[in-house]
Amino acid sequence: MNDLFKLTLKQAAEGLKTKEFSSKELTTSVLDRIKKIDPKIGSFLLVTESIAFKQAEKADKLISENQILSYLTGIPFALKDIIVTKDIKTTAGSKILSDFIPPYSATVYEKLEGQSAVLVGKTNLDEFGMGASTENSAYQVTKNPWDLSCVPGGSSGGSAAAIAADLAIYSIGADTGGSVRQPSSLCGVVGLKPTYGRISRYGLIAMASSLDQIGVITKNAEDAALALKEISGYDSRDSNSVEKEVPDYEKFLKDDLKGLKIGVPKEFLSEGVDIKVKETIKRAFTQLEKIGAKLIDLSLPRLKEAIAVYYLIMPSEVSANMARFDGIRFGKERGEFGPEVKRRIMLGTYALSSGYYDAYYLKAAKVRTLIREEFKSAFEKVDVIAGPTSPVLPFKIGERADDPLQMYLADILTVPVNLAGVPAISIPCGLVDGLPVGLQIIGDHWQEGKILNTAFAYEKNYPFNDKPKL
Amino acid sequence: MRTYLTTIGLEVHVQLKTASKMFCTNSAEYFGAQPNSHVCPVCLGLPGALPVANEKAIESVTRFALALNCRINKQSKFDRKNYFYPDLPKGYQISQFDLPIGEQGWLELDGKKIGITRVHLEEDTGKLIHANVNGEKVSLIDFNRSGVPLMEIVTEPDIESPEEARSFSKLIHQIARYLEVSNADMEKAGMRFDANVSIRPRGATKLGNKVEIKNINSFRFLEKALAYEIGRQVEILESGGKIIQETRGWVESKNVTVSQRTKETSPDYRYFPEPDLPPLVFEQAQIEALKNSLPELPAEKSKRFEEEYSLDKKYVRILTEDSNVAQWYEKALSLYSKEKSKILANWVVEELLRIIHDKNLIINGVPIEPAGLIELLTILDKGEINQTTARRVLVRMFETGNLPSRIVNEENLAQLSKSEDLESVVEEIIRENQKAVKDFKNGKEASIGFLVGQIMSKTKGQANPKTAETLVRKKIYGNQSGS
Known part of the structure; x- marks a missing residue:
């Protein structure tokens, strides 16, 4: 009973359903684990113990009346602190919002509350999601559970580390240029960023509106399928959310990949990628072939422009999105912004200035369309595209903190996906020197089922059973 | 400069x-x-x-x-x-x-x-x-x-x-x-x-x-x-x-x-x-579809009002300033007669809109329907009331929300057109204004107007001025021939 925190979402939901244990017991186990372990990790900015117990009690009542609303009923989860929660402090990892108690909740949190899910806390992140190591949080450094001297990745580092360390059964993050997938890769967990428009962004504090997408971080691919289904869907409050039926993703999960065509772009394994990461990914390709997939060599030459495009479009949108924190209504002066936020505001302001707009923002927007088209035509030939999630293994805390350009390159394999708006998942596919490597599987728009199936079949046949020692 | x-x-x-x-x-x-x-x-x-x-x-x-x-x-x-x-x-x-x-x-x-x-x-x-x-x-x-x-x-x-x-x-x-x-x-x-x-x-x-x-x-x-x-x-x-x-x-x-x-x-x-x-x-x-759904715009409406109703520019401008007024006018006209477009325009602009303006109202908020004004004008046309009374009735219509026929009946405002209705008033006025009678007899034709005016005022405007004049002449000449 004391080890309930170790359960996957599927296992926990079954345990609650069969009344093997209660939501309160499960929640207690997770909260105890947080108390014991999180001081070492620093995943949480806020632990919402009393709220969690109230929600667990409500869930237990529903369960006792056989009113289980979804897989998520009664299950403890962690929420990236960039998603607003009514009456619960939401900081976006920034000093600017250190006293911000939102008067409303994000659609995704409303959905979770509606299913009687249990919020155990709000997780750490790079300030406003800007970073790839969670070192840009104004509050604390989050450590990688696999090696406490390493970063967990970012910006959803708190959410990913929490799952790696069993501090929640699943967690919710947000991904603008890799912020769900890259920390999931670095922490050896599963991270899924769905198609842009699949999950409502209403209440997700915007970093770059045309790129931001909420995603899930779970212990395995099956859990990702379950969680994704419950938080997806059209929302009339988000004009970019799409009125499209949410499939039962669980139905896509099969043990083999017979007939699946996997595209392998050579650009994903170019010289920038760590040799050990490359080897691990190549091994994973062979394993995928063994379970029925057909590998097809691809070239996506536009990918080399992706970082440049991303670092024009993203800061441009950032410069506008940060303008509301003007020192008038949120109680804090703009000087409270961290250096990375200031840097992006300045980059974006410059890129949008009269006389530079055409050369920077507009040009980038055009190349973005080309990248999107390149993906589109690739998906006419293959079902999914695979490669590494991160070009490097988890790096040391402080190692890249003073070199923004190096930090930006951490996103090189993940940003094209956001630019194209397609879904992608990162799953662990092995350890190098005791540190996890993530395999990224990218699908066409709305093809979450295919990437989940690929991920599921892989982990069924080549399970990743290692756990960090804590 | x-x-x-x-x-x-x-x-x-x-x-x-x-x-x-x-x-x-x-x-x-x-x-x-x-x-x-x-x-x-x-x-x-x-x-x-x-x-x-x-x-x-x-x-x-x-x-x-x-x-x-x-x-x-x-x-x-x-x-x-x-x-x-x-x-x-x-x-x-x-x-x-x-x-x-x-x-x-x-x-x-x-x-x-x-x-x-x-x-x-x-x-x-x-x-x-x-x-x-x-x-x-x-x-x-x-x-x-x-x-x-x-x-x-x-x-x-x-x-x-x-x-x-x-x-x-x-x-x-x-x-x-x-x-x-x-x-x-x-x-x-x-x-x-x-x-x-x-x-x-x-x-x-x-x-x-x-x-x-x-x-x-x-x-x-x-x-x-x-x-x-x-x-x-x-x-x-x-x-x-x-x-x-x-x-x-x-x-x-x-x-x-x-x-x-x-x-x-x-x-x-x-x-x-x-x-x-x-x-x-x-x-x-x-x-x-949106283009086709556009209503008639001010320029077209003005042009049409000028041509179709032969109205002065000044009246057209006032009637078409607010499309609700224009609509009100046209509804009323359809209940009246197209030949009387000028008379109606005159009533709407000079009387109705003046009251609306004075009372700081809008046309859609007044208790008068186009049919009400037309009823009033029809009674006027038939000579049952005169112009002065008609204006009074219009004011009463605003105040009471009642139809003009009811106001005329209840408030006894019908025009006095029959000789017997006016006989005693005429006699009284002649008696009280002997100087004017004398002047008239001496050939001062204008004095008849004064006497009729006195009758109008005595009857609060209800007297039919033509009947009154005929009667005055008859009384004066009658007296003369009798002396």
């Missing part, structure tokens, strides 16, 4: 009449409401909140642009206009930059075409209130107006005088009301103007440096501000000075414009496409 030519271009902002705000579900009817009572995460610009475009507002602007003969962009979009001001909660205004809903239109004003550069949609800002709270000077922000849909109409520099600017603005106001896209309520700042003005000596081809005057909120102030500004510019040029290209504000209390900022310090708005809103796409069929 040289003579100067004036060049004016206008930017007219019109608040749209929609149930909810431009990008959220809050009520847009904020006037007079408690400050910050019509707000939500979206119009407060709270982190995480997202805009959703009001379709009614988009339709309204499209219809308006069509009424101004604009080309509708099949691909339109919203853009972010970035600038800092405390009343702008997001730090940017959602507006439209390079693809406005409508472009390249025109509007005819007194036979002259004024070019319309563009018609676009944006959101209004909040409002700053500078107050004294507990002896301390503070600035407060009311976000009730934040996010109210605002239509902006930009003209070409085709306007040549302050009077023309005023007439043009009034026409925009009138069209907005005809299309029912806006109440354009001047008292509630439902319509605001910015004006660009320059002057050049007659004969010069190059336009002078332009000055933008901002924040004008009435037709009168628009005319005054422009007149002041032209005067100021003439004075500068006449004394050998140069006009600085700048933005000036109109100061109501002093009737002057004052410099706000020069070209060098003008902001760079860093427009870029609003990523939170998908592009607007219009199908040709949709545009055609």
Whole structure:
């Protein structure tokens, strides 16, 4: 009973359903684990113990009346602190919002509350999601559970580390240029960023509106399928959310990949990628072939422009999105912004200035369309595209903190996906020197089922059973 | 002194009449409401909140642009206009930059075409209130107006005088009301103007440096501000000075414009496409349908009224100023007779609208239906009452809401046309006015008018003056022949 925190979402939901244990017991186990372990990790900015117990009690009542609303009923989860929660402090990892108690909740949190899910806390992140190591949080450094001297990745580092360390059964993050997938890769967990428009962004504090997408971080691919289904869907409050039926993703999960065509772009394994990461990914390709997939060599030459495009479009949108924190209504002066936020505001302001707009923002927007088209035509030939999630293994805390350009390159394999708006998942596919490597599987728009199936079949046949020692 | 030519271009902002705000579900009817009572995460610009475009507002602007003969962009979009001001909660205004809903239109004003550069949609800002709270000077922000849909109409520099600017603005106001896209309520700042003005000596081809005057909120102030500004510019040029290209504000209390900022310090708005809103796409069929749904516009209506009803320009202008009045007139006329269009126009303009104006009412709020006025005019035509009584009855109709026949009956207002009804009054008047009778007998024909007047006054206007006159003559000559 004391080890309930170790359960996957599927296992926990079954345990609650069969009344093997209660939501309160499960929640207690997770909260105890947080108390014991999180001081070492620093995943949480806020632990919402009393709220969690109230929600667990409500869930237990529903369960006792056989009113289980979804897989998520009664299950403890962690929420990236960039998603607003009514009456619960939401900081976006920034000093600017250190006293911000939102008067409303994000659609995704409303959905979770509606299913009687249990919020155990709000997780750490790079300030406003800007970073790839969670070192840009104004509050604390989050450590990688696999090696406490390493970063967990970012910006959803708190959410990913929490799952790696069993501090929640699943967690919710947000991904603008890799912020769900890259920390999931670095922490050896599963991270899924769905198609842009699949999950409502209403209440997700915007970093770059045309790129931001909420995603899930779970212990395995099956859990990702379950969680994704419950938080997806059209929302009339988000004009970019799409009125499209949410499939039962669980139905896509099969043990083999017979007939699946996997595209392998050579650009994903170019010289920038760590040799050990490359080897691990190549091994994973062979394993995928063994379970029925057909590998097809691809070239996506536009990918080399992706970082440049991303670092024009993203800061441009950032410069506008940060303008509301003007020192008038949120109680804090703009000087409270961290250096990375200031840097992006300045980059974006410059890129949008009269006389530079055409050369920077507009040009980038055009190349973005080309990248999107390149993906589109690739998906006419293959079902999914695979490669590494991160070009490097988890790096040391402080190692890249003073070199923004190096930090930006951490996103090189993940940003094209956001630019194209397609879904992608990162799953662990092995350890190098005791540190996890993530395999990224990218699908066409709305093809979450295919990437989940690929991920599921892989982990069924080549399970990743290692756990960090804590 | 040289003579100067004036060049004016206008930017007219019109608040749209929609149930909810431009990008959220809050009520847009904020006037007079408690400050910050019509707000939500979206119009407060709270982190995480997202805009959703009001379709009614988009339709309204499209219809308006069509009424101004604009080309509708099949691909339109919203853009972010970035600038800092405390009343702008997001730090940017959602507006439209390079693809406005409508472009390249025109509007005819007194036979002259004024070019319309563009018609676009944006959101209004909040409002700053500078107050004294507990002896301390503070600035407060009311976000009730934040996010109210605002239509902006930009003209070409085709306007040549302050009077023309005023007439043009009034026409925009009138069209907005005809299309029912806006109440354009001047008292509630439902319509605001910015004006660009320059002057050049007659004969010069190059336009002078332009000055933008901002924040004008009435037709009168628009005319005054422009007149002041032209005067100021003439004075500068006449004394050998140069006009600085700048933005000036109109100061109501002093009737002057004052410099706000020069070209060098003008902001760079860093427009870029609003990523939170998908592009607007219009199908040709949709545009055609909206075009066909446009009501008859003021110019067409005036022309038709002049031709079809043979009315004077003055009456046409008054009857067509408000489409509700025009509609009321035509409904009444259909119950009456087309030949009597002038009589009816006279009654509507001189009597009905005068009362409505005096009582500060609007035509749709009065207790008189077209059928009621026509009943009154029919009774008048039949001679059952006279003109004076008819006017009295109309006033009573306003007061009681009753039909004219009932008022005439209940208040005994029918005209006294029969001799026997007037006999005793006539005798009484003759008795009391012997001097006038004598004068008349001595050939002073005008005295008969005086006597009839006395009878009218005695009967409170009910006497049929013709009957009364015949009777007076009969009595006087009768007496004469009898003496």
